[in-house]
Amino acid sequence: MIKCKDAVSRLWAYLDRNIERIQEAELEEHLGLCRHCCGELEFAKQLRGKLRSPDSAYQPTSDVRARLETFLKDVGGGRRRKR
Amino acid sequence: MSETAVRAPTEFEDVVGPHLQYLYALAVHLCGHQTIAEDLVQDALLRAFRGFPHLRNRERPRLWLTRVLTCCLCDRFRAEHEADEMLRLDSEAGPDLFDRITEEDPFPYSDRVHLDFLDLFDDARVIEVFQRLHPAHRTALILAYVYGYKAREIADITGKSVGTVLARLFRGRKQLERELWDYAQSTGLITQKEATA
Numbered sequence: 325m326i327k328c329k330d331a332v333s334r335l336w337a338y339l340d341r342n343i344e345r346i347q348e349a350e351l352e353e354h355l356g357l358c359r360h361c362c363g364e365l366e367f368a369k370q371l372r373g374k375l376r377s378p379d380s381a382y383q384p385t386s387d388v389r390a391r392l393e394t395f396l397k398d399v400g401g402g403r404r405r406k407r
Numbered sequence: 408m409s410e411t412a413v414r415a416p417t418e419f420e421d422v423v424g425p426h427l428q429y430l431y432a433l434a435v436h437l438c439g440h441q442t443i444a445e446d447l448v449q450d451a452l453l454r455a456f457r458g459f460p461h462l463r464n465r466e467r468p469r470l471w472l473t474r475v476l477t478c479c480l481c482d483r484f485r486a487e488h489e490a491d492e493m494l495r496l497d498s499e500a501g502p503d504l505f506d507r508i509t510e511e512d513p514f515p516y517s518d519r520v521h522l523d524f525l526d527l528f529d530d531a532r533v534i535e536v537f538q539r540l541h542p543a544h545r546t547a548l549i550l551a552y553v554y555g556y557k558a559r560e561i562a563d564i565t566g567k568s569v570g571t572v573l574a575r576l577f578r579g580r581k582q583l584e585r586e587l588w589d590y591a592q593s594t595g596l597i598t599q600k601e602a603t604a
Contacts, residue, residue, distance in 0.1 A: 332505075340576075371504075371584075375533060376552060382432035383428055384428060384432075392431065396420055396427065397416070399419070399453055399456045400416065401414065401417065
Protein backbone atom coordinates (compact mmCIF):
# COMPACT_ATOMS: atom_id res chain seq x y z
CA MET A 325 0.00 0.00 0.00
CA ILE A 326 1.21 3.54 -0.72
CA LYS A 327 2.48 5.72 2.12
CA CYS A 328 0.67 8.75 3.55
CA LYS A 329 3.12 11.14 1.87
CA ASP A 330 2.29 9.68 -1.55
CA ALA A 331 -1.42 9.64 -0.76
CA VAL A 332 -1.44 13.29 0.31
CA SER A 333 0.43 14.36 -2.82
CA ARG A 334 -2.40 12.88 -4.93
CA LEU A 335 -5.40 14.29 -3.08
CA TRP A 336 -5.96 17.43 -5.17
CA ALA A 337 -5.39 15.59 -8.43
CA TYR A 338 -7.93 13.05 -7.16
CA LEU A 339 -10.48 15.79 -6.44
CA ASP A 340 -9.73 17.37 -9.82
CA ARG A 341 -10.10 13.99 -11.58
CA ASN A 342 -6.64 14.51 -13.06
CA ILE A 343 -5.26 11.18 -11.89
CA GLU A 344 -4.34 7.91 -13.56
CA ARG A 345 -6.68 5.00 -12.82
CA ILE A 346 -3.96 2.94 -11.12
CA GLN A 347 -2.95 5.84 -8.90
CA GLU A 348 -6.58 6.44 -8.08
CA ALA A 349 -7.08 2.81 -7.04
CA GLU A 350 -3.95 2.95 -4.86
CA LEU A 351 -5.16 6.14 -3.22
CA GLU A 352 -8.64 4.79 -2.56
CA GLU A 353 -7.16 1.66 -1.02
CA HIS A 354 -5.08 3.88 1.26
CA LEU A 355 -8.01 6.12 2.14
CA GLY A 356 -10.02 3.07 3.12
CA LEU A 357 -7.55 2.35 5.90
CA CYS A 358 -6.08 5.72 6.93
CA ARG A 359 -8.14 8.14 9.02
CA HIS A 360 -5.45 10.81 8.86
CA CYS A 361 -5.51 10.96 5.07
CA CYS A 362 -9.32 10.92 5.08
CA GLY A 363 -9.08 14.04 7.24
CA GLU A 364 -6.64 15.56 4.75
CA LEU A 365 -9.00 14.72 1.90
CA GLU A 366 -11.89 16.45 3.63
CA PHE A 367 -9.70 19.47 4.36
CA ALA A 368 -8.54 19.67 0.74
CA LYS A 369 -12.18 19.44 -0.35
CA GLN A 370 -13.15 22.32 1.96
CA LEU A 371 -10.19 24.45 0.91
CA ARG A 372 -10.96 23.78 -2.74
CA GLY A 373 -14.54 24.92 -2.16
CA LYS A 374 -13.28 28.04 -0.39
CA LEU A 375 -11.53 29.17 -3.57
CA ARG A 376 -14.79 29.21 -5.51
CA SER A 377 -15.74 32.71 -4.47
CA PRO A 378 -18.92 34.01 -6.05
CA ASP A 379 -18.59 36.16 -9.14
CA SER A 380 -20.91 38.68 -7.50
CA ALA A 381 -18.02 39.89 -5.34
CA TYR A 382 -16.26 41.06 -8.49
CA GLN A 383 -19.04 42.49 -10.61
CA PRO A 384 -18.40 45.93 -12.09
CA THR A 385 -20.15 48.94 -10.63
CA SER A 386 -22.74 50.60 -12.85
CA ASP A 387 -20.17 53.27 -13.81
CA VAL A 388 -17.53 50.71 -14.77
CA ARG A 389 -20.07 48.68 -16.67
CA ALA A 390 -21.25 51.75 -18.59
CA ARG A 391 -17.66 52.67 -19.49
CA LEU A 392 -16.90 49.15 -20.69
CA GLU A 393 -20.09 49.00 -22.77
CA THR A 394 -19.22 52.33 -24.37
CA PHE A 395 -15.70 51.14 -25.02
CA LEU A 396 -17.02 47.94 -26.61
CA LYS A 397 -19.24 49.99 -28.91
CA ASP A 398 -16.31 52.21 -29.86
CA VAL A 399 -14.12 49.20 -30.61
CA GLY A 400 -16.88 47.32 -32.42
CA GLY A 401 -17.69 50.40 -34.45
CA GLY A 402 -14.11 50.71 -35.58
CA ARG A 403 -13.28 53.64 -33.32
CA ARG A 404 -10.30 52.10 -31.62
CA ARG A 405 -9.37 54.49 -28.94
CA LYS A 406 -8.47 53.84 -25.35
CA ARG A 407 -9.79 56.03 -22.55
CA MET B 408 -27.29 61.91 -30.33
CA SER B 409 -23.92 60.18 -30.76
CA GLU B 410 -23.10 57.82 -33.58
CA THR B 411 -22.71 54.85 -31.20
CA ALA B 412 -26.17 55.42 -29.73
CA VAL B 413 -28.10 55.10 -33.00
CA ARG B 414 -26.32 52.49 -35.06
CA ALA B 415 -27.12 48.78 -34.77
CA PRO B 416 -24.65 46.67 -32.74
CA THR B 417 -21.99 44.96 -34.81
CA GLU B 418 -21.52 41.18 -34.69
CA PHE B 419 -18.46 41.72 -32.51
CA GLU B 420 -20.53 43.60 -29.95
CA ASP B 421 -23.25 40.94 -30.04
CA VAL B 422 -20.75 38.13 -29.46
CA VAL B 423 -18.60 39.84 -26.82
CA GLY B 424 -21.18 42.00 -25.03
CA PRO B 425 -22.75 39.19 -22.96
CA HIS B 426 -19.30 38.33 -21.56
CA LEU B 427 -18.24 41.78 -20.34
CA GLN B 428 -19.11 41.10 -16.71
CA TYR B 429 -17.35 37.75 -16.84
CA LEU B 430 -14.22 39.37 -18.31
CA TYR B 431 -14.19 42.08 -15.67
CA ALA B 432 -14.66 39.62 -12.78
CA LEU B 433 -11.91 37.39 -14.18
CA ALA B 434 -9.60 40.39 -14.55
CA VAL B 435 -10.19 41.45 -10.94
CA HIS B 436 -9.48 37.91 -9.80
CA LEU B 437 -6.27 37.72 -11.80
CA CYS B 438 -4.79 41.13 -11.02
CA GLY B 439 -6.50 41.92 -7.70
CA HIS B 440 -7.12 45.55 -8.59
CA GLN B 441 -10.33 47.04 -9.99
CA THR B 442 -8.79 49.93 -11.95
CA ILE B 443 -6.15 47.73 -13.55
CA ALA B 444 -8.86 45.18 -14.26
CA GLU B 445 -10.84 47.74 -16.21
CA ASP B 446 -7.75 48.61 -18.25
CA LEU B 447 -7.10 44.93 -18.85
CA VAL B 448 -10.61 44.38 -20.16
CA GLN B 449 -10.16 47.32 -22.53
CA ASP B 450 -6.85 45.87 -23.74
CA ALA B 451 -8.59 42.54 -24.23
CA LEU B 452 -11.45 44.10 -26.21
CA LEU B 453 -9.00 45.77 -28.58
CA ARG B 454 -7.05 42.56 -29.06
CA ALA B 455 -10.22 40.51 -29.41
CA PHE B 456 -11.50 42.84 -32.11
CA ARG B 457 -8.32 42.36 -34.11
CA GLY B 458 -8.59 38.57 -33.78
CA PHE B 459 -12.36 38.39 -34.25
CA PRO B 460 -12.30 37.68 -38.02
CA HIS B 461 -10.36 34.48 -37.25
CA LEU B 462 -12.71 33.27 -34.51
CA ARG B 463 -14.48 30.12 -35.72
CA ASN B 464 -16.87 29.29 -32.90
CA ARG B 465 -18.78 32.50 -32.31
CA GLU B 466 -21.52 30.70 -30.41
CA ARG B 467 -19.19 29.94 -27.51
CA PRO B 468 -16.48 32.59 -27.37
CA ARG B 469 -15.75 32.45 -23.63
CA LEU B 470 -12.65 30.26 -23.79
CA TRP B 471 -11.25 32.45 -26.56
CA LEU B 472 -11.99 35.64 -24.61
CA THR B 473 -10.36 34.12 -21.54
CA ARG B 474 -7.25 33.38 -23.59
CA VAL B 475 -7.19 36.94 -24.94
CA LEU B 476 -7.53 38.46 -21.47
CA THR B 477 -4.87 36.15 -20.04
CA CYS B 478 -2.48 37.15 -22.86
CA CYS B 479 -3.07 40.82 -22.05
CA LEU B 480 -2.35 40.13 -18.39
CA CYS B 481 0.91 38.36 -19.29
CA ASP B 482 1.97 41.24 -21.54
CA ARG B 483 1.23 43.84 -18.89
CA PHE B 484 3.11 41.99 -16.15
CA ARG B 485 5.62 40.20 -18.33
CA ALA B 486 8.60 40.67 -16.04
CA GLU B 487 6.63 39.46 -13.04
CA HIS B 488 5.28 36.49 -14.98
CA GLU B 489 8.72 35.49 -16.16
CA ALA B 490 10.24 35.61 -12.69
CA ASP B 491 11.63 32.24 -11.82
CA GLU B 492 8.85 29.88 -10.79
CA MET B 493 11.39 27.58 -9.19
CA LEU B 494 12.64 30.07 -6.60
CA ARG B 495 10.29 28.86 -3.93
CA LEU B 496 11.10 25.20 -4.31
CA ASP B 497 12.86 24.90 -0.95
CA SER B 498 9.95 26.22 1.04
CA GLU B 499 7.54 23.94 -0.84
CA ALA B 500 9.22 21.06 0.93
CA GLY B 501 7.80 22.24 4.29
CA PRO B 502 4.84 20.66 6.09
CA ASP B 503 1.49 20.84 4.36
CA LEU B 504 -1.16 23.12 5.82
CA PHE B 505 -3.23 20.31 7.33
CA ASP B 506 -0.26 19.00 9.31
CA ARG B 507 0.82 22.49 10.28
CA ILE B 508 -2.60 23.30 11.73
CA THR B 509 -2.55 19.98 13.58
CA GLU B 510 0.90 20.66 15.01
CA GLU B 511 0.48 24.36 15.82
CA ASP B 512 -3.12 23.99 17.03
CA PRO B 513 -4.13 27.67 16.74
CA PHE B 514 -7.52 26.98 18.35
CA PRO B 515 -6.75 24.74 21.34
CA TYR B 516 -10.38 24.59 22.54
CA SER B 517 -11.82 23.63 19.18
CA ASP B 518 -12.67 20.13 18.04
CA ARG B 519 -12.79 21.29 14.40
CA VAL B 520 -9.53 23.19 14.25
CA HIS B 521 -8.95 22.72 10.52
CA LEU B 522 -12.35 24.02 9.54
CA ASP B 523 -12.05 26.88 12.04
CA PHE B 524 -8.86 27.89 10.28
CA LEU B 525 -10.56 27.94 6.87
CA ASP B 526 -13.48 29.90 8.32
CA LEU B 527 -11.05 32.77 8.94
CA PHE B 528 -10.95 33.39 5.19
CA ASP B 529 -13.86 35.22 3.60
CA ASP B 530 -13.89 36.07 -0.14
CA ALA B 531 -11.92 39.29 0.31
CA ARG B 532 -9.17 37.54 2.24
CA VAL B 533 -8.98 34.70 -0.25
CA ILE B 534 -8.34 37.17 -3.07
CA GLU B 535 -5.71 38.94 -0.96
CA VAL B 536 -3.91 35.66 -0.49
CA PHE B 537 -4.18 34.94 -4.22
CA GLN B 538 -2.26 38.15 -4.88
CA ARG B 539 0.68 36.80 -2.89
CA LEU B 540 1.14 33.89 -5.30
CA HIS B 541 3.41 33.74 -8.31
CA PRO B 542 1.33 35.11 -11.25
CA ALA B 543 1.63 31.91 -13.27
CA HIS B 544 0.48 29.83 -10.29
CA ARG B 545 -2.29 32.28 -9.46
CA THR B 546 -3.61 32.23 -13.01
CA ALA B 547 -3.69 28.43 -13.08
CA LEU B 548 -5.38 28.17 -9.68
CA ILE B 549 -8.01 30.81 -10.45
CA LEU B 550 -8.87 29.29 -13.82
CA ALA B 551 -9.10 25.83 -12.26
CA TYR B 552 -10.80 26.46 -8.94
CA VAL B 553 -12.72 29.71 -9.33
CA TYR B 554 -13.86 29.12 -12.91
CA GLY B 555 -13.70 25.34 -13.13
CA TYR B 556 -11.58 24.99 -16.27
CA LYS B 557 -9.95 21.62 -16.88
CA ALA B 558 -6.17 21.32 -17.16
CA ARG B 559 -6.29 20.91 -20.95
CA GLU B 560 -8.45 24.04 -21.24
CA ILE B 561 -6.00 25.99 -19.06
CA ALA B 562 -3.22 24.72 -21.30
CA ASP B 563 -5.13 26.08 -24.29
CA ILE B 564 -5.80 29.42 -22.56
CA THR B 565 -2.23 29.96 -21.37
CA GLY B 566 -0.44 28.42 -24.35
CA LYS B 567 1.43 25.94 -22.15
CA SER B 568 1.52 22.15 -22.10
CA VAL B 569 -0.84 20.17 -19.88
CA GLY B 570 2.20 19.00 -17.93
CA THR B 571 3.23 22.58 -17.22
CA VAL B 572 -0.30 23.43 -16.10
CA LEU B 573 -0.44 20.44 -13.75
CA ALA B 574 2.96 21.43 -12.30
CA ARG B 575 1.75 25.00 -11.81
CA LEU B 576 -1.39 23.79 -10.10
CA PHE B 577 0.66 21.58 -7.78
CA ARG B 578 3.17 24.29 -6.95
CA GLY B 579 0.42 26.89 -6.69
CA ARG B 580 -1.47 24.79 -4.17
CA LYS B 581 1.63 24.36 -2.05
CA GLN B 582 2.32 28.07 -2.20
CA LEU B 583 -1.33 28.85 -1.44
CA GLU B 584 -1.24 26.66 1.67
CA ARG B 585 1.88 28.39 2.92
CA GLU B 586 0.50 31.86 2.18
CA LEU B 587 -2.79 31.12 3.94
CA TRP B 588 -0.85 30.31 7.09
CA ASP B 589 1.49 33.29 6.77
CA TYR B 590 -1.45 35.61 6.06
CA ALA B 591 -3.32 34.37 9.14
CA GLN B 592 -0.24 35.04 11.25
CA SER B 593 0.80 38.36 9.76
CA THR B 594 -2.70 39.86 9.97
CA GLY B 595 -3.36 38.63 13.50
CA LEU B 596 -6.13 36.19 12.53
CA ILE B 597 -4.17 33.75 14.64
CA THR B 598 -1.78 35.18 17.18
CA GLN B 599 1.91 34.47 17.17
CA LYS B 600 1.65 33.02 20.67
CA GLU B 601 -1.14 30.64 19.72
CA ALA B 602 0.59 29.76 16.49
CA THR B 603 3.84 28.82 18.19
CA ALA B 604 2.41 27.28 21.37
